[in-house]
Amino acid sequence: MKIQMLLAGVLLPAFFALSIAATRQDAIEAVIGALKNGNATQLAGRFEKELMLTLPDQSLPVSKAQAQTAIAKFFTAYPVTGFELKHRGNAPGGAFAIGTLLTEKGQFRVNIFMSPAGPKEGVRELRIQTMD
16 A cells, blocks of 8 residues: 555656656757758747747747748758757746757857747747857
8 A cells, every 4th residue: 555655646746747858858859950950840840829039130929830931031041051059958937948050151049948838848939149
């Protein structure tokens, strides 16, 4: 009986927390992979319904479809050659990552902020800014 109580009270919640953390890492890994490949369609598949998008020439809340179009134009203007992850982590507001997007025309600082909700965690904010 004590073993069953231990399993139900300690191990089950721990397993649940680990599975959520793994899902969050999978979501951010998919976003990073899409950035590395310069794949706007794959990247947009991880966007929230609405998100804050910052590009060198704009910064405003947009729909998922508008963001995909803007990112596709950006990737066309600046063909991607890679992405260097600098830091990533989890916060109460959701997972985040910081890195450098490498393109044929220069480097850009990238900040990714994921939503905190559930297993279908999506990008709530994406910043792609020039390096000063």
